[in-house]
Amino acid sequence: MATDRSRRRLLAALPLVAMATRLRAGDDAAPALLTCWADDPKRPRRFHAGRPDRPDTALALPARGHDVLWHPSGDGSAVVVARRPGRFLMRWQVATGETLARFDTDDAGDDIRLEGHLCASADGQRLFVTESELIAGLGRLGVYDAATLERLTAWPCGGIGPHAVKRLGDGWVAVANGGVLTLPETGRLKRNLDRMDPSLTLIDDTDGRIIAQLRLPDPWMSIRHIAEGADGRLAVALQNEGGPSRPLLALAERGGPLRYADANAEQQARCGGYAGDVLALPGGFAVSCTTAGTTAIWAADGRFLAAHATPRVCALTRAGDRWMATGDGGDVWLGGADLMAAPRHWRRTEALDNHAVPA
Numbered sequence: 001m002a003t004d005r006s007r008r009r010l011l012a013a014l015p016l017v018a019m020a021t022r023l024r025a026g027d028d029a030a031p032a033l034l035t036c037w038a039d040d041p042k043r044p045r046r047f048h049a050g051r052p053d054r055p056d057t058a059l060a061l062p063a064r065g066h067d068v069l070w071h072p073s074g075d076g077s078a079v080v081v082a083r084r085p086g087r088f089l090m091r092w093q094v095a096t097g098e099t100l101a102r103f104d105t106d107d108a109g110d111d112i113r114l115e116g117h118l119c120a121s122a123d124g125q126r127l128f129v130t131e132s133e134l135i136a137g138l139g140r141l142g143v144y145d146a147a148t149l150e151r152l153t154a155w156p157c158g159g160i161g162p163h164a165v166k167r168l169g170d171g172w173v174a175v176a177n178g179g180v181l182t183l184p185e186t187g188r189l190k191r192n193l194d195r196m197d198p199s200l201t202l203i204d205d206t207d208g209r210i211i212a213q214l215r216l217p218d219p220w221m222s223i224r225h226i227a228e229g230a231d232g233r234l235a236v237a238l239q240n241e242g243g244p245s246r247p248l249l250a251l252a253e254r255g256g257p258l259r260y261a262d263a264n265a266e267q268q269a270r271c272g273g274y275a276g277d278v279l280a281l282p283g284g285f286a287v288s289c290t291t292a293g294t295t296a297i298w299a300a301d302g303r304f305l306a307a308h309a310t311p312r313v314c315a316l317t318r319a320g321d322r323w324m325a326t327g328d329g330g331d332v333w334l335g336g337a338d339l340m341a342a343p344r345h346w347r348r349t350e351a352l353d354n355h356a357v358p359a
Contacts, residue, residue: 029053030332030346031319034078034094035356036065041312041328044351049080050094051359052350057097062088066116067164067355072124072146079118079149081129083354084163086114089129089149094359103149110154111135112142117164120146121205122171128205130162130175139177141165141203155208158201166226168202168234172211175201176236178222198223200236200258214258216250218243223250227280229300235285240273248275249287251302261285261302270307271296276314276354279323284339286323288313295325297339306340308333315356326352 030053037052038044049065050058064083071077071091077100082088089103105112115130129142131154139162140154159177166174179198200214200223214234216223220243227235232254240246247263248271263271272292279286284299293311298304312327323335323343330348335341 030348031324031334032359033317033324033326033332033352033356034068034070034359035315035326036061036068036080036353037350038064038353039351041351049078049090049092050097052348052352057095059090059092059097059099061090065353067118068357069118069120069127070357072120079127081116081118082114084114084116085132086116089114089118089127089144091149101147101149103144103151108151112140112154114142115139115162119165119167119173122167126152128165128167128173130157130165132160132162137161139175141173141175141208143208153208155203156210157203158210158213159197159199161198161222164225166228167205168228169232171205173203173205174226174228174234175203176223176226177201178224178239179219180222180241196220196222196241200226200234200252214252216258216260218246221246221250224275225278227278227285229280229285230282231300233300235278235280237275237278237287239275245269245273247271247304248273248289248296249278249285249298249302251285259302261298261304263296263304267296267304267307270294277316279316279318281318281323281339282321282337286316286325286335286339288316288325290314295323295333295335295343308335308343310343314354315352317356317358319358324356324358326356328352 036049039046047061048058065080066083087105091101111134118129127144131140131142139157143152157175161178161180164176177199179196202211220241222239225237234252249261250258271289274291276288276290295308295310297306315326325333332346333343335343
Protein backbone atom coordinates (compact mmCIF):
# COMPACT_ATOMS: atom_id res chain seq x y z
CA MET A 1 0.00 0.00 0.00
CA ALA A 2 2.80 2.43 0.88
CA THR A 3 4.43 1.73 -2.49
CA ASP A 4 1.14 2.32 -4.32
CA ARG A 5 0.56 5.63 -2.54
CA SER A 6 4.12 6.78 -3.27
CA ARG A 7 3.65 5.90 -6.95
CA ARG A 8 0.37 7.83 -7.10
CA ARG A 9 1.96 10.90 -5.49
CA LEU A 10 4.80 10.71 -8.03
CA LEU A 11 2.40 10.41 -10.97
CA ALA A 12 0.31 13.31 -9.69
CA ALA A 13 3.41 15.49 -9.41
CA LEU A 14 4.72 14.80 -12.93
CA PRO A 15 2.68 17.54 -14.68
CA LEU A 16 3.91 20.11 -12.13
CA VAL A 17 7.54 18.99 -12.54
CA ALA A 18 7.33 19.06 -16.34
CA MET A 19 5.76 22.51 -16.37
CA ALA A 20 8.31 23.91 -13.91
CA THR A 21 11.11 22.51 -16.14
CA ARG A 22 9.67 24.21 -19.24
CA LEU A 23 9.37 27.51 -17.37
CA ARG A 24 12.97 27.37 -16.15
CA ALA A 25 14.02 26.70 -19.74
CA GLY A 26 12.55 30.07 -20.72
CA ASP A 27 9.64 28.84 -22.86
CA ASP A 28 7.61 31.90 -23.87
CA ALA A 29 4.51 29.91 -24.79
CA ALA A 30 1.54 30.08 -22.46
CA PRO A 31 1.66 27.33 -19.82
CA ALA A 32 -0.11 24.12 -20.87
CA LEU A 33 -3.39 23.48 -19.08
CA LEU A 34 -6.06 20.82 -18.75
CA THR A 35 -9.35 22.66 -18.59
CA CYS A 36 -12.78 23.20 -20.13
CA TRP A 37 -13.59 25.91 -22.66
CA ALA A 38 -16.26 27.24 -24.97
CA ASP A 39 -16.14 28.93 -28.37
CA ASP A 40 -17.49 32.25 -27.05
CA PRO A 41 -17.77 33.70 -23.51
CA LYS A 42 -21.08 35.50 -24.16
CA ARG A 43 -22.98 33.21 -26.56
CA PRO A 44 -21.30 29.79 -26.25
CA ARG A 45 -22.44 27.06 -28.63
CA ARG A 46 -19.69 24.44 -28.49
CA PHE A 47 -18.03 23.09 -25.35
CA HIS A 48 -14.83 21.09 -24.91
CA ALA A 49 -12.44 19.65 -22.35
CA GLY A 50 -8.76 18.88 -22.75
CA ARG A 51 -5.71 20.92 -23.64
CA PRO A 52 -6.58 24.19 -25.43
CA ASP A 53 -3.19 24.07 -27.18
CA ARG A 54 -4.20 20.73 -28.76
CA PRO A 55 -7.79 21.31 -29.91
CA ASP A 56 -7.67 18.41 -32.39
CA THR A 57 -7.73 15.95 -29.45
CA ALA A 58 -10.31 17.81 -27.34
CA LEU A 59 -13.32 16.04 -25.88
CA ALA A 60 -16.63 17.45 -27.13
CA LEU A 61 -19.03 18.05 -24.24
CA PRO A 62 -22.85 18.13 -24.34
CA ALA A 63 -22.89 21.29 -22.18
CA ARG A 64 -20.49 23.38 -20.10
CA GLY A 65 -17.96 21.46 -18.08
CA HIS A 66 -16.64 22.72 -14.76
CA ASP A 67 -14.03 20.84 -12.73
CA VAL A 68 -11.38 18.58 -14.30
CA LEU A 69 -9.13 15.97 -12.68
CA TRP A 70 -6.26 13.87 -13.98
CA HIS A 71 -7.32 10.28 -13.36
CA PRO A 72 -5.66 8.81 -10.25
CA SER A 73 -4.47 5.75 -12.23
CA GLY A 74 -1.87 7.94 -13.97
CA ASP A 75 -2.75 6.44 -17.37
CA GLY A 76 -3.11 9.80 -19.13
CA SER A 77 -6.88 9.92 -18.84
CA ALA A 78 -8.87 12.62 -17.07
CA VAL A 79 -12.36 13.17 -15.70
CA VAL A 80 -14.65 16.16 -16.23
CA VAL A 81 -17.90 16.98 -14.44
CA ALA A 82 -20.69 19.21 -15.73
CA ARG A 83 -21.32 22.72 -14.51
CA ARG A 84 -24.17 22.86 -12.00
CA PRO A 85 -26.98 21.94 -12.31
CA GLY A 86 -25.20 19.20 -14.23
CA ARG A 87 -26.04 15.85 -15.78
CA PHE A 88 -22.77 14.28 -16.95
CA LEU A 89 -19.49 12.89 -15.68
CA MET A 90 -16.98 11.75 -18.33
CA ARG A 91 -13.60 10.04 -18.39
CA TRP A 92 -11.50 10.36 -21.52
CA GLN A 93 -7.99 9.78 -22.86
CA VAL A 94 -6.51 13.26 -23.11
CA ALA A 95 -3.95 12.46 -25.84
CA THR A 96 -6.58 11.11 -28.24
CA GLY A 97 -9.94 12.50 -27.10
CA GLU A 98 -11.35 8.96 -26.78
CA THR A 99 -14.22 8.60 -24.28
CA LEU A 100 -13.48 5.78 -21.81
CA ALA A 101 -16.51 5.98 -19.47
CA ARG A 102 -19.55 8.16 -18.96
CA PHE A 103 -22.25 8.69 -16.33
CA ASP A 104 -25.51 10.56 -16.89
CA THR A 105 -27.91 11.44 -14.09
CA ASP A 106 -30.68 9.65 -16.02
CA ASP A 107 -28.79 6.44 -15.20
CA ALA A 108 -28.97 7.05 -11.43
CA GLY A 109 -31.45 5.32 -9.18
CA ASP A 110 -32.03 8.66 -7.43
CA ASP A 111 -33.23 11.97 -8.82
CA ILE A 112 -30.03 13.99 -8.61
CA ARG A 113 -28.09 16.73 -10.30
CA LEU A 114 -24.33 17.23 -10.18
CA GLU A 115 -22.86 20.29 -8.50
CA GLY A 116 -19.65 20.78 -10.47
CA HIS A 117 -16.71 19.35 -8.49
CA LEU A 118 -14.95 16.06 -7.79
CA CYS A 119 -11.88 14.54 -6.16
CA ALA A 120 -10.32 11.08 -5.88
CA SER A 121 -10.17 8.86 -2.82
CA ALA A 122 -6.83 8.21 -1.14
CA ASP A 123 -6.49 4.78 -2.78
CA GLY A 124 -7.51 6.10 -6.22
CA GLN A 125 -10.33 3.57 -6.56
CA ARG A 126 -13.25 5.96 -6.07
CA LEU A 127 -14.29 9.44 -7.10
CA PHE A 128 -16.28 11.77 -4.86
CA VAL A 129 -18.66 14.11 -6.71
CA THR A 130 -20.84 16.82 -5.15
CA GLU A 131 -24.56 16.29 -5.82
CA SER A 132 -27.98 17.52 -4.75
CA GLU A 133 -31.23 15.57 -4.70
CA LEU A 134 -34.02 17.24 -6.64
CA ILE A 135 -36.92 17.41 -4.15
CA ALA A 136 -35.59 19.42 -1.19
CA GLY A 137 -32.16 20.22 -2.65
CA LEU A 138 -30.26 18.39 0.10
CA GLY A 139 -26.55 18.04 -0.60
CA ARG A 140 -24.82 14.71 -1.06
CA LEU A 141 -21.39 13.36 -1.80
CA GLY A 142 -21.75 10.84 -4.62
CA VAL A 143 -19.31 7.91 -4.56
CA TYR A 144 -18.31 6.59 -8.01
CA ASP A 145 -16.09 3.82 -9.29
CA ALA A 146 -13.02 5.63 -10.62
CA ALA A 147 -12.57 3.31 -13.61
CA THR A 148 -16.13 2.86 -14.85
CA LEU A 149 -17.88 5.93 -13.32
CA GLU A 150 -20.57 3.64 -11.93
CA ARG A 151 -22.37 5.41 -9.08
CA LEU A 152 -21.87 3.24 -5.99
CA THR A 153 -23.61 5.17 -3.22
CA ALA A 154 -24.12 8.67 -1.84
CA TRP A 155 -23.54 10.22 1.58
CA PRO A 156 -25.21 13.27 3.14
CA CYS A 157 -22.79 16.19 3.22
CA GLY A 158 -24.51 18.17 5.95
CA GLY A 159 -25.96 21.06 4.00
CA ILE A 160 -27.57 22.58 0.91
CA GLY A 161 -25.80 23.68 -2.22
CA PRO A 162 -22.53 21.69 -2.03
CA HIS A 163 -19.95 22.79 -4.56
CA ALA A 164 -16.21 22.10 -4.16
CA VAL A 165 -14.90 18.88 -2.63
CA LYS A 166 -11.27 18.26 -1.68
CA ARG A 167 -9.40 15.30 -0.25
CA LEU A 168 -7.24 16.51 2.62
CA GLY A 169 -3.79 15.39 3.62
CA ASP A 170 -5.10 13.44 6.61
CA GLY A 171 -7.38 11.38 4.34
CA TRP A 172 -10.62 13.15 5.19
CA VAL A 173 -12.74 14.83 2.54
CA ALA A 174 -13.88 18.45 2.84
CA VAL A 175 -17.10 19.67 1.19
CA ALA A 176 -17.99 23.35 0.71
CA ASN A 177 -21.71 23.67 1.37
CA GLY A 178 -22.67 27.00 -0.15
CA GLY A 179 -25.95 27.06 1.79
CA VAL A 180 -27.90 28.44 -1.20
CA LEU A 181 -30.93 26.46 -2.37
CA THR A 182 -31.59 26.10 -6.10
CA LEU A 183 -34.06 23.68 -7.69
CA PRO A 184 -34.40 22.36 -11.27
CA GLU A 185 -37.67 24.14 -12.01
CA THR A 186 -36.05 27.53 -11.39
CA GLY A 187 -32.51 26.80 -12.66
CA ARG A 188 -29.87 28.82 -10.81
CA LEU A 189 -32.38 31.09 -9.04
CA LYS A 190 -31.44 31.42 -5.34
CA ARG A 191 -34.48 30.52 -3.23
CA ASN A 192 -33.41 30.81 0.42
CA LEU A 193 -31.13 33.82 0.88
CA ASP A 194 -33.06 34.77 4.06
CA ARG A 195 -32.13 31.44 5.71
CA MET A 196 -28.77 30.44 4.25
CA ASP A 197 -26.62 28.00 6.20
CA PRO A 198 -23.17 27.69 4.59
CA SER A 199 -20.64 25.32 6.15
CA LEU A 200 -17.41 23.44 5.57
CA THR A 201 -18.07 19.76 6.25
CA LEU A 202 -15.31 17.25 7.03
CA ILE A 203 -16.21 13.66 6.08
CA ASP A 204 -14.57 10.30 6.76
CA ASP A 205 -13.98 8.93 3.26
CA THR A 206 -14.24 5.30 4.38
CA ASP A 207 -17.87 5.38 5.53
CA GLY A 208 -19.28 8.87 4.91
CA ARG A 209 -19.40 9.80 8.59
CA ILE A 210 -19.51 13.57 9.19
CA ILE A 211 -16.60 14.39 11.47
CA ALA A 212 -17.09 18.13 11.87
CA GLN A 213 -18.82 21.17 10.41
CA LEU A 214 -17.20 24.60 10.44
CA ARG A 215 -19.20 27.82 10.04
CA LEU A 216 -18.54 31.54 9.78
CA PRO A 217 -20.51 34.04 11.91
CA ASP A 218 -22.05 35.60 8.77
CA PRO A 219 -24.64 33.32 7.12
CA TRP A 220 -24.62 35.33 3.87
CA MET A 221 -20.99 34.44 3.08
CA SER A 222 -21.40 31.35 0.91
CA ILE A 223 -18.52 28.85 1.17
CA ARG A 224 -17.62 27.74 -2.38
CA HIS A 225 -14.03 26.50 -2.84
CA ILE A 226 -11.34 24.88 -0.68
CA ALA A 227 -7.54 24.80 -0.44
CA GLU A 228 -5.17 23.17 2.04
CA GLY A 229 -1.77 24.57 2.94
CA ALA A 230 1.32 22.44 3.46
CA ASP A 231 0.86 22.79 7.23
CA GLY A 232 -2.73 21.50 7.11
CA ARG A 233 -4.32 24.95 7.39
CA LEU A 234 -7.62 25.08 5.48
CA ALA A 235 -8.69 28.03 3.35
CA VAL A 236 -12.10 28.65 1.80
CA ALA A 237 -13.11 31.15 -0.89
CA LEU A 238 -16.37 32.98 -0.29
CA GLN A 239 -19.18 34.66 -2.19
CA ASN A 240 -21.22 37.42 -0.54
CA GLU A 241 -24.95 36.88 -1.01
CA GLY A 242 -26.06 40.28 0.22
CA GLY A 243 -24.52 41.10 3.59
CA PRO A 244 -21.95 43.73 4.59
CA SER A 245 -18.56 43.65 2.89
CA ARG A 246 -16.27 40.91 4.20
CA PRO A 247 -12.93 39.41 3.09
CA LEU A 248 -13.36 36.68 0.44
CA LEU A 249 -11.02 34.31 2.27
CA ALA A 250 -11.48 32.45 5.56
CA LEU A 251 -8.97 30.19 7.29
CA ALA A 252 -9.09 27.35 9.80
CA GLU A 253 -6.21 25.88 11.74
CA ARG A 254 -6.27 22.10 12.05
CA GLY A 255 -9.16 21.37 14.41
CA GLY A 256 -10.02 25.05 14.85
CA PRO A 257 -12.87 27.34 13.75
CA LEU A 258 -13.12 29.33 10.53
CA ARG A 259 -12.00 32.97 10.76
CA TYR A 260 -11.84 35.72 8.18
CA ALA A 261 -8.48 36.64 6.73
CA ASP A 262 -7.40 40.26 7.16
CA ALA A 263 -8.45 42.96 4.69
CA ASN A 264 -9.20 46.62 5.27
CA ALA A 265 -12.01 48.48 3.52
CA GLU A 266 -9.86 49.50 0.55
CA GLN A 267 -8.55 45.96 0.06
CA GLN A 268 -12.05 44.49 0.30
CA ALA A 269 -13.27 46.99 -2.29
CA ARG A 270 -10.51 45.85 -4.68
CA CYS A 271 -11.68 42.24 -4.27
CA GLY A 272 -15.43 42.78 -4.58
CA GLY A 273 -17.92 40.24 -3.26
CA TYR A 274 -17.39 37.14 -5.41
CA ALA A 275 -14.50 34.65 -5.31
CA GLY A 276 -14.17 32.05 -8.05
CA ASP A 277 -11.35 29.85 -6.73
CA VAL A 278 -8.69 29.54 -4.03
CA LEU A 279 -5.18 28.09 -4.26
CA ALA A 280 -2.57 27.17 -1.64
CA LEU A 281 0.90 28.59 -2.32
CA PRO A 282 4.24 28.35 -0.54
CA GLY A 283 3.68 30.87 2.24
CA GLY A 284 0.15 31.90 1.40
CA PHE A 285 -3.09 31.61 -0.56
CA ALA A 286 -4.37 33.13 -3.79
CA VAL A 287 -8.05 33.96 -4.36
CA SER A 288 -9.53 34.78 -7.77
CA CYS A 289 -11.93 37.69 -7.30
CA THR A 290 -13.91 37.21 -10.48
CA THR A 291 -16.29 40.15 -10.65
CA ALA A 292 -13.59 42.57 -9.45
CA GLY A 293 -11.01 41.26 -11.93
CA THR A 294 -8.39 40.76 -9.22
CA THR A 295 -6.21 37.92 -7.97
CA ALA A 296 -5.67 38.62 -4.27
CA ILE A 297 -2.78 37.15 -2.30
CA TRP A 298 -2.87 36.51 1.45
CA ALA A 299 -0.07 35.23 3.66
CA ALA A 300 -0.60 31.89 5.37
CA ASP A 301 -1.37 33.68 8.65
CA GLY A 302 -4.15 35.73 7.02
CA ARG A 303 -2.32 38.99 6.28
CA PHE A 304 -3.30 40.66 3.01
CA LEU A 305 -0.25 40.90 0.72
CA ALA A 306 -1.18 41.95 -2.82
CA ALA A 307 -3.91 42.42 -5.41
CA HIS A 308 -3.03 41.77 -9.06
CA ALA A 309 -5.18 43.00 -11.95
CA THR A 310 -6.52 39.92 -13.76
CA PRO A 311 -9.76 40.80 -15.60
CA ARG A 312 -12.56 38.16 -15.45
CA VAL A 313 -10.26 35.75 -13.62
CA CYS A 314 -11.55 32.46 -12.23
CA ALA A 315 -9.36 29.32 -12.46
CA LEU A 316 -6.31 29.02 -10.20
CA THR A 317 -3.70 26.26 -10.29
CA ARG A 318 -0.03 25.62 -9.52
CA ALA A 319 3.08 25.48 -11.71
CA GLY A 320 5.77 24.33 -9.29
CA ASP A 321 6.05 27.15 -6.74
CA ARG A 322 4.23 29.59 -9.05
CA TRP A 323 0.55 30.33 -9.43
CA MET A 324 -1.45 30.32 -12.64
CA ALA A 325 -4.81 31.89 -13.36
CA THR A 326 -7.17 31.97 -16.33
CA GLY A 327 -10.13 34.09 -17.38
CA ASP A 328 -13.02 33.50 -19.73
CA GLY A 329 -11.66 36.06 -22.18
CA GLY A 330 -8.84 33.59 -22.95
CA ASP A 331 -6.38 35.21 -20.56
CA VAL A 332 -3.64 33.18 -18.86
CA TRP A 333 -1.51 34.67 -16.07
CA LEU A 334 1.59 33.19 -14.44
CA GLY A 335 2.72 34.59 -11.11
CA GLY A 336 6.20 34.07 -9.70
CA ALA A 337 7.52 32.75 -6.41
CA ASP A 338 7.56 36.41 -5.33
CA LEU A 339 3.88 36.74 -4.46
CA MET A 340 4.06 40.53 -4.63
CA ALA A 341 5.33 40.64 -8.22
CA ALA A 342 2.94 41.24 -11.13
CA PRO A 343 2.21 38.09 -13.18
CA ARG A 344 3.12 37.42 -16.81
CA HIS A 345 0.22 37.42 -19.26
CA TRP A 346 -0.87 35.55 -22.42
CA ARG A 347 -4.11 35.66 -24.41
CA ARG A 348 -5.76 32.63 -26.03
CA THR A 349 -8.76 32.61 -28.36
CA GLU A 350 -10.90 30.19 -26.32
CA ALA A 351 -13.34 31.19 -23.59
CA LEU A 352 -11.53 29.36 -20.79
CA ASP A 353 -13.80 27.97 -18.09
CA ASN A 354 -13.77 28.11 -14.31
CA HIS A 355 -11.15 25.53 -13.26
CA ALA A 356 -7.89 24.10 -14.57
CA VAL A 357 -4.93 21.88 -13.66
CA PRO A 358 -1.42 21.73 -15.19
CA ALA A 359 -1.01 19.63 -18.34
